Amino acid sequence: MVYQITFGNLEAVLKSTDILARGMRMLNTAVIGSTCMTMDDTIADSRSAMSCRSVKTFVVREVDLAMVTVNRSLGRMTVLGRMASQLIEDALFPLERRFFIVFDLLNRKAA
Known part of the structure; x- marks a missing residue:
């Protein structure tokens, strides 16, 4: 049982890390895009x-x-x-779900 809990926890951490890494790449691309748009706007405004x-x-x-x-x-x-707040929610979801599974297992065992 301890092995299953530990393995499940490790899977949840890995999944959460994967979601966070992909989301950070996406967020980084969005920040770069926003910066480029701001630079383009500034150049156009300077010309005008x-x-x-x-x-x-x-x-x-x-x-x-x-x-x-x-x-x-x-x-x-x-x-x-x-985008950042959605990324945090998505990255924490596997950990939150795993926490409630383990909590439920421990409650059943204690009862």
Whole structure:
């Protein structure tokens, strides 16, 4: 019985580690993609700033751009945050399931 519990626990840890490794690769790709999108946005915004002919139009454009940049950043941050929290839930699921199985086995044995 101890062997089965230990083997099951080891399987749960390995599965959880595998899920976490794959999820971290996916999250890393998403962060790199978000960074590239931000760089592209910055380059496009800089090009449009160079087309301003007066200080007034430049200031108005920068004020509008600040709001757009904050909205873009919040959107990307929200997506990455959701991905990270989902990854944590997915990685912990095998361990949680195994914990309840072992807890149930020990309760039956004690009763």
